[in-house]
Amino acid sequence: MRPRVKEYDHADRYPHELVEQMKEMGLFGATVSPEYGGLGLPASLYARIVMHISSVWMALTGIFNSHLILALAVEKFGTEAQKRQWLPRFASGEVRGGLALTEPDAGTDLQGIRMTARREGDTYVINGTKTWISNSIEGSCVALLVKTDPNAQPRHKGMSLFIAPKGPGFTVGRKLEKLGYKCIDSGEIVFNDYRVPADHLIGGEEGQGFRQVTGGLELGRINVAARGVGIAEGALKLASDYAQIRRTFGKPIAEHQAIQLKLGEMATRARAARLLTLDAAMSFDRGERCDMEAGMAKFFASEAALENSIESMRIHGAYGYSKEFDIERLYRDAPLTCIGEGTNEMQRIIISKQWLKRNPVG
Ligand SMILES: Cc1cc2nc3c(=O)[nH]c(=O)nc-3n(C[C@H](O)[C@H](O)[C@H](O)COP(=O)(O)OP(=O)(O)OC[C@H]3O[C@@H](n4cnc5c(N)ncnc54)[C@H](O)[C@@H]3O)c2cc1C
Numbered sequence: 001m002r003p004r005v006k007e008y009d010h011a012d013r014y015p016h017e018l019v020e021q022m023k024e025m026g027l028f029g030a031t032v033s034p035e036y037g038g039l040g041l042p043a044s045l046y047a048r049i050v051m052h053i054s055s056v057w058m059a060l061t062g063i064f065n066s067h068l069i070l071a072l073a074v075e076k077f078g079t080e081a082q083k084r085q086w087l088p089r090f091a092s093g094e095v096r097g098g099l100a101l102t103e104p105d106a107g108t109d110l111q112g113i114r115m116t117a118r119r120e121g122d123t124y125v126i127n128g129t130k131t132w133i134s135n136s137i138e139g140s141c142v143a144l145l146v147k148t149d150p151n152a153q154p155r156h157k158g159m160s161l162f163i164a165p166k167g168p169g170f171t172v173g174r175k176l177e178k179l180g181y182k183c184i185d186s187g188e189i190v191f192n193d194y195r196v197p198a199d200h201l202i203g204g205e206e207g208q209g210f211r212q213v214t215g216g217l218e219l220g221r222i223n224v225a226a227r228g229v230g231i232a233e234g235a236l237k238l239a240s241d242y243a244q245i246r247r248t249f250g251k252p253i254a255e256h257q258a259i260q261l262k263l264g265e266m267a268t269r270a271r272a273a274r275l276l277t278l279d280a281a282m283s284f285d286r287g288e289r290c291d292m293e294a295g296m297a298k299f300f301a302s303e304a305a306l307e308n309s310i311e312s313m314r315i316h317g318a319y320g321y322s323k324e325f326d327i328e329r330l331y332r333d334a335p336l337t338c339i340g341e342g343t344n345e346m347q348r349i350i351i352s353k354q355w356l357k358r359n360p361v362g
Helices: 002-011 016-025 043-077 080-092 209-215 217-245 257-285 291-315 317-321 327-338 344-358
Strands: 097-100 116-120 123-134 141-147 159-165 170-175 186-197
Touching: 002 043, 002 327, 016 043, 043 080, 043 097, 043 141, 043 159, 043 209, 043 217, 043 257, 043 327, 097 123, 116 141, 123 141, 123 159, 141 209, 159 186, 159 209, 209 217, 217 257, 217 291, 217 327, 257 291, 291 317, 291 327, 291 344, 317 327
Parallel strands: 097 141
Antiparallel strands: 116 123, 123 186, 141 159, 170 186
């Protein structure tokens, strides 16, 4: 992808050709069990793939990252019939998609969503709007969070998650224009009397949607952390290459102490981000609860991506501001990692709550 990334990114064009190659490599089934046609990779290996790709082009990972969270929801919480019906098609990339949670009035406060699903015989009728949904235009299916009981208290008890393939009543709006994270389609979806068979309710029981969505957050946060690591490392590599070539006052700028201080900090941040992310991924692979570890990795790695991209841009001088150099893309892509899978404001609160729970006085 390296030779073509600028062309795709600047034209904001969906990389169909690369998606075909990703299908052949099995990336759409990377974390799906072999029993259902996937590669069954452990999170620690999967995270390294995401890091590697993101060090060049983070947006490309979004095409399979949120797709795999959709697959995880079905594999972890679905009925056996749902797994057999959907997972092989997800794993091959024949059916691709993502997770549709956010609404125009509800992002962080997910329990505040307004989308409703009303049961009518063997179907549910769904109405409402989702926004910012990755893969909503080029994909063909989403895991859709709705309220099956809008009056339930506590609110999460009225939430359910559906496998929602495209069909009548499922209308995708325009591709949203973004600062970075280009090419991948982020769209708004309007559901207007969209009918879905009752057997598309994940797990077959109403009221489990919030638990099912939060159950995928650990892997989701490891995903985003790995993207942050990739950007932090990519920005460092671009900076260190440039600093050894660019000369001022008779020597490469890498020999000026001010630049060395920046490179030293950037290298430390990138390495710490990598280790935190792999630590969380290995804990996930051992089947341990790792919401705090994944949150720490996501928080630290995304901030490292942001800081390293701007420091790398400074090291590039005027050329960092040029669209002909790669660093401007990393600089535009980095902020998304601070928003996705829980903003970093919320992340710190989650970490703190878990920390206090695990460390009572005494
Ligand atoms: C490029 C892109 C792709 C996306 N892809 C998807 C997708 O595929 N599927 C999907 O469902 N969503 C997606 N999202 C949406 C994303 O998950 C939300 O934007 C995110 O959850 C934040 O929600 P919000 O934008 O409504 O911000 P808000 O919830 O309105 O928050 C605004 C600000 O207030 C802060 N805040 C909110 N509540 C608190 C609190 N209790 N304490 C402290 N601070 C608080 C937040 O941290 C933030 O700084 C995407 C977003 C982007 C930009």
